[in-house]
Amino acid sequence: MRIEHKSWNDPVLVATVAPLALAMVAFFLIPLLMTAVLTFQTTQYYRLVWTWDLKIWTEVFSKPHYWTIMMRTVTMALVCVVLTVLIAFPAAYALATRLKTFKTQIQILIIFAFLTDAVLKTFGWILILDKNGVANWLLMHVGFPPEMLNLLFTPAGTMIGMVYNLVAYPMFTIYLSLVRIDRDLILAAYDAGASRIRTFFEVTLPLSRPGLYSGAVLVFVLSLGAFLEPKVLGGGTSPLASELIRQSFETRVNWPLGAALTVVLIAIGALMLAACAAFALRRTSSTGRPA
Amino acid sequence: MMSQRMRNALVDTMLVGTVVLLLVFFYAPIATLVAFSFTSSRVLTLPIEGFSLQWYGELFDKPDFWPAVRNSAAVATVSTIFATVLGTAGAVAWIRYRFRLQGTFRALTFAPLLFPQLLLGVVMLLWFSVLGSWLGFSTGLATVIVGHVVYITPFALVVVAVQVYGFDETLEDAARDAGASGWEVFREVTFPLLWPGIFSAAIFSFLLSWGNFYVSYSLAGTARTLPIFVYSGIAVGSSPIYPALATVNLVPALLLVIIAEVLRRRALKRQASGISES
Amino acid sequence: MTSPIIDASGIVKDYGAARALHGVSLQIGTGEFVALVGPSGCGKTTLLKILAGFEEPTDGRLEIQGVDMRGVPAASRPTRMVFQKLALFPHKTVAENIGFSLKLQKVEKGQADSRIRAMLDLMHLKPDYLERYPAQLSGGEQQRVALARALVSQPGVLLLDEPMSALDAKLKKSLQAELKKLHRELGTSFVLVTHDLEEAMMLADRICVMRSGHVVQVGTPTDIYYRPANMFVAGFIGETNFLPVTATASSVGMDVVSPLVAAGKTSIAPEHVSPSLSANGTALLVRPETIRFVKGDAAPGEWLLDGQVEEYFIKGASTQYRIRIRGLDAAVIMDLPGSIVLPAVVGEAVRIGFDPAQAFLLSE
Numbered sequence: 001m002r003i004e005h006k007s008w009n010d011p012v013l014v015a016t017v018a019p020l021a022l023a024m025v026a027f028f029l030i031p032l033l034m035t036a037v038l039t040f041q042t043t044q045y046y047r048l049v050w051t052w053d054l055k056i057w058t059e060v061f062s063k064p065h066y067w068t069i070m071m072r073t074v075t076m077a078l079v080c081v082v083l084t085v086l087i088a089f090p091a092a093y094a095l096a097t098r099l100k101t102f103k104t105q106i107q108i109l110i111i112f113a114f115l116t117d118a119v120l121k122t123f124g125w126i127l128i129l130d131k132n133g134v135a136n137w138l139l140m141h142v143g144f145p146p147e148m149l150n151l152l153f154t155p156a157g158t159m160i161g162m163v164y165n166l167v168a169y170p171m172f173t174i175y176l177s178l179v180r181i182d183r184d185l186i187l188a189a190y191d192a193g194a195s196r197i198r199t200f201f202e203v204t205l206p207l208s209r210p211g212l213y214s215g216a217v218l219v220f221v222l223s224l225g226a227f228l229e230p231k232v233l234g235g236g237t238s239p240l241a242s243e244l245i246r247q248s249f250e251t252r253v254n255w256p257l258g259a260a261l262t263v264v265l266i267a268i269g270a271l272m273l274a275a276c277a278a279f280a281l282r283r284t285s286s287t288g289r290p291a
Numbered sequence: 292m293m294s295q296r297m298r299n300a301l302v303d304t305m306l307v308g309t310v311v312l313l314l315v316f317f318y319a320p321i322a323t324l325v326a327f328s329f330t331s332s333r334v335l336t337l338p339i340e341g342f343s344l345q346w347y348g349e350l351f352d353k354p355d356f357w358p359a360v361r362n363s364a365a366v367a368t369v370s371t372i373f374a375t376v377l378g379t380a381g382a383v384a385w386i387r388y389r390f391r392l393q394g395t396f397r398a399l400t401f402a403p404l405l406f407p408q409l410l411l412g413v414v415m416l417l418w419f420s421v422l423g424s425w426l427g428f429s430t431g432l433a434t435v436i437v438g439h440v441v442y443i444t445p446f447a448l449v450v451v452a453v454q455v456y457g458f459d460e461t462l463e464d465a466a467r468d469a470g471a472s473g474w475e476v477f478r479e480v481t482f483p484l485l486w487p488g489i490f491s492a493a494i495f496s497f498l499l500s501w502g503n504f505y506v507s508y509s510l511a512g513t514a515r516t517l518p519i520f521v522y523s524g525i526a527v528g529s530s531p532i533y534p535a536l537a538t539v540n541l542v543p544a545l546l547l548v549i550i551a552e553v554l555r556r557r558a559l560k561r562q563a564s565g566i567s568e569s
Numbered sequence: 570m571t572s573p574i575i576d577a578s579g580i581v582k583d584y585g586a587a588r589a590l591h592g593v594s595l596q597i598g599t600g601e602f603v604a605l606v607g608p609s610g611c612g613k614t615t616l617l618k619i620l621a622g623f624e625e626p627t628d629g630r631l632e633i634q635g636v637d638m639r640g641v642p643a644a645s646r647p648t649r650m651v652f653q654k655l656a657l658f659p660h661k662t663v664a665e666n667i668g669f670s671l672k673l674q675k676v677e678k679g680q681a682d683s684r685i686r687a688m689l690d691l692m693h694l695k696p697d698y699l700e701r702y703p704a705q706l707s708g709g710e711q712q713r714v715a716l717a718r719a720l721v722s723q724p725g726v727l728l729l730d731e732p733m734s735a736l737d738a739k740l741k742k743s744l745q746a747e748l749k750k751l752h753r754e755l756g757t758s759f760v761l762v763t764h765d766l767e768e769a770m771m772l773a774d775r776i777c778v779m780r781s782g783h784v785v786q787v788g789t790p791t792d793i794y795y796r797p798a799n800m801f802v803a804g805f806i807g808e809t810n811f812l813p814v815t816a817t818a819s820s821v822g823m824d825v826v827s828p829l830v831a832a833g834k835t836s837i838a839p840e841h842v843s844p845s846l847s848a849n850g851t852a853l854l855v856r857p858e859t860i861r862f863v864k865g866d867a868a869p870g871e872w873l874l875d876g877q878v879e880e881y882f883i884k885g886a887s888t889q890y891r892i893r894i895r896g897l898d899a900a901v902i903m904d905l906p907g908s909i910v911l912p913a914v915v916g917e918a919v920r921i922g923f924d925p926a927q928a929f930l931l932s933e
Contacts, residue, residue: 006390013390016380020444023377024399027441028411031418038417048424091313094306104555106310112548113317115495117502119518120537123525124320127327127534134323137337164316196299218405225407228504232525242409255417262413266406273405464623465656469670469722470644479669483660 032266038259048255056256066244066261073241074268076155077223080162084219085212087163088170092211093204095171096178114168122161122232129157129233153235161229166222170215177211178204210280217276221269241265321537328534346531347539353532359520362432366507366516367500370439374496377440378447379489385448386455404445411442412509419510430512438506443499447492454488487558494547501544574599574725574758575620580629582615589615591782592629597726602752602759604769606805607779613762614730616779620760621728622646634725647725651732655715657703663689663714664699670722688717691751709740716748720755729761733768745771766806770794778802798845800933803854808889808902810860811852816930823930825853829896830872835925843931850933855923857889860903862912863922871922876901878917883907892921 006013042051060066095106113121128134129152140146151157181204189199227242236243241261248258331341350356381400384390403411419434458481466480504518511519517540521533575597582590590612597603605613618624619631622643631638634647643650649670657666665672667688671681689696692713703711712732719727729748733741749772752759763769769776770790778785778793778801786798797803800811814825816837823837823846837853867873876894888907891900903921905912913919 003389004387006388008391013384013388016384016388017390017396020377020381020384020400021396023440023444024403027415027418027437028403029399031414034418034421035414038421048421087309087313087316090306090309094310098303098306099310104552106314108548108552109314110317112544113321115498115502115544116321117504117518117521117537117540119504119521119525120324120502120533120540121320123521123529123533124324124537126525126529127323128319134319134337164320167313167316195295196302221405222407225409225505227409228522242407245409245413249413249416255420258413259417262410265410269405269407459654459656461652461654461656462658464643465650465652465658465718466669467623467643468621468648468650469718470673471669472644475673480658484658 035259035262038256039263041256043254043256056260059257060260060264066264069239069244070241070264070268072238073224073226073265076159076162076226076240077220079159080166080223080226081216081219083159083163084167084170085174085216087167088215089174089208089212092171092174092178096175110168110171118165118228119232121164122228125157125161125164125233126152129160152233153237155234155238158226158230158234158238158240161233162223162226165226165229166219169218169222170212173215173218174208174211177208181207213276213280217273220272224265224269321541324534324537325541326534327531328538330531330534333531346535350532350535350539355515355520356536359515359517362514363501363517366432366435366439367497369436370443370500371493371496373436373440374443374447374500375489375493378444378492378496379451379485381444381448382451382455382488386452387458400448401445403441404449408442408503408505409509412438412506415441415506416509430510431514432511434510434512435507435514435516438510439500439503442503442506443496446499447496450492450495451485451488454485458484487555490554491551494551498544498547502540572599573597574601574634575760576630576632577616577620578630580616580619580631581627582612582619582624583627589782590619590626593779593782593784595777595784595787597758597760599725600756600758602749602761602772602774604761604763604773604776605779606763606766606769606776607785608805609764610781611779612782613764613779617650617728617730617760617762620726621648621650648728649719649722649724649726650728650730651715651719653730653732653734655703655711655732657711657715657718659703661702662699663694663701663703663706666703666714667717667721669718674722684721685717688721691720692717693747708736709744712736712744716751720751720757724757726758726760729759731762731764734763734765741768748772766793770806778805796843796929797854797931798843799931800850800852800854803929803931808857810855810857810899810901812855812897812928813850813852814930816846816851825851825925825930827853827872829874829894832867832870832872835870835872837926837928837930841926841929843929845932846930847932852931853925854929854931855901857902857904858887859927860901860921860923861905863920867922868924870924870926872925873920873922874901875918875920878913878915878919880915881911881913888912892919 008014038048039056040052040054042049042053042055095103099106126133129149130136131147131150131152133152135151136147136149139148151160185203185207186199189203190196194202225242226240227246230236230238230240230243234240241264245258245261245265248254248261326339328346329342329344330339331343331345332339384393385397385400390396415434415438416430419430419437423429462480462484463476466476471479502518503516504522507516508519508522515523517536521536524530525533573596575595577596578594580590580593581588593612593616595603595616605616607613615624619626620633622638622641622645625639638646658669661669664685668681668685671684676684685699686696689699694710694713694717698706698710698714703714706714715732733744736744745768748759752772759772761769761772766776766778770793773790775787775789776793777787778798780801786793786802788796793802794806803809803811812827812829814827816823816825818824819836821836822839823842824834825837826834863871863873874892874894876892879891879893879900881891882889884907886907887904888911890903890905890913892903893900901921
């Protein structure tokens, strides 16, 4: 890979970088800062008042209700991380090492499902999970008692939806780190007398850690914002942070409150990200190999 | 004790089984929707008693269906163009260039990927509301497009970056050596070789925008795209028009995927055939 | 030399703080085949890239066909390059690859087609390859397409950057022969970069041996092989022996003595002495094929060494022996004509001899 060093006097660099950078500053960075600014304002009669005080933050920290929901959101996110990684790893591994013939077709199928309208897919899950839905009908027809599963409008229903919508992310990241492993390393392990299972735990798994970590963090962060699943499949019975944020905007028209809750959620995600980065970094320095 | 070979065969079967199960998992709701779209009953439960296309008719007759389609198409088209162009430029800057503040640039262009879409939408909604109250505009399709571009460009960037990363620059030297000017090098060599990545990024962007709910929902104001149309519909109660819509919705995506696959095969054929003869 | 087509003088190239070329000067004649040889990192590829216009020299002057090349981009130079990894455009057919420069020059279609076909003929490629893509050709065919692409615009100088390094030995030999024939037929100047001195000797009219950014020696293959400037050049081709000696000037050349040899002083003729001889580590260069086993008496003037067979290799036409001599760090290598009966076995005490008057005196 040849690298071109460019100075900011070079019009080519400005033309390539500036439009995207400006768009991101104007519509991503400034909005973020604006959100932080808004948490120090208040609303009166559904109108924003520029007060510059800590009223909203005192409210956020004094109401245990918000924190119950935040804790629930984080717990759901962590469960979702564990489930998606447990599903994604073997599938990514199979795709990277077996199934040579149908690999492209399977990849296309996965990407296609991933790109299909999330609202419609979630609606599809209603039809499956409903008390009179497809799942119970199938179970009944293979001999189980009728209406055995009662998942719709429960946290379990929410979780199914979240796992469904997010499992593709760790699949991509894990798959990418698996295919990057030099095949000779595996052969070298066999050559040294390691069994296939031993090789997997000694070579493959450690070398796929980058994909594992990045997939897990991605799922965690993205599931913090889950809204469709708790609303549609959870039936709003145990709302998550996103629902709280929506309510403060829509029902209560309290922008500063919504902004503050958004900031809290972003902070949780950022903390997780930083923790994971620090962990990965420490691993690198202690073992002397890129984690 | 199982023999080594038996155990390996078992592991293989289990691994392949995981992929099959995953595909079943992925396609269960999609297949369910397609199946129910042809039901003759109003109730969405099994067994499906009769076949009918009436729900498609009902869907097409819905007054707010076609505007939603138009909005979605407009948003997806414009967002795709912006996301692909910006993503391609960004990918080149990411991989090939080194410049001051590149770290900042990378962080800034990658961060939206690590953002829950809902929060991305909310944060932008706040900004547009404040901006709107200052400048006197309200959210609508234009703000949805801006939101989609911010959300989708990082995806497009990553897809193109993979292509840029595998690019062999001596090909550009070879073109220059043959007498090509800067623009001719780009037109004859750089662009055609990056095109597969750019094309995939465009398809990816289009489908992401077409199916996007969160960002649109936050930023659309009173306008409606298809996913919003569905969401507000199923929030009220289920009806077989939504499975019908899901089925219709699969068609353009399927077409795009097929086109992409055909192009990929053609490129592959160009590279593979003939080696055995020579 | 006829009028030089390339005249490089005092070329310096810095990469940041590192100096890749330390004032290299080289003239290449019209129609000449020159090889740039040296170990990796010696600056030969950098020099080639400066000739091609992909790199600007930090200092020095480069003229091609009498024109100063400062600021002239690669596209406008009368040079064409064959790249190490060939750099055939994967998305263009063979015809489009070969005809690329003609297309850029807006050469009229019919004329371009006939020139492409002529190139194809010249390279012994089948006409039905025109519509194929590079990936559908074998390595040797790709090589020919790359040559055709470079030669189609009738450049004054063809630059070749180790284009045959990736080929297997047999294919390499046949392409080398073809390259030499091509050069003879076209009369174009060829500049070949290679790390393989044997290849350079086979192909080039003149060889420029480089080492860490300096030109060590420029000369004909005969010069380089039989009259190397120093041990570096001598050691670069094949395996060879250096026998440390002390040399003193005499009326008829150089007088040399070796502490290992009882025979005493021998006189070396001036034409067997390197012109750049220094006092630093003088040695006799003794080629492996000039050494023999001595069973009976020594020939007149012959130097004898006693040692033990360390290892031998049967190479078919020849048999190589490595003889361990007390007082020498490296084993002495000798190449004998192959024979059914082995002259000596491993561990055997042997006496070897050579004529010092036929050896070449040089220094480090």
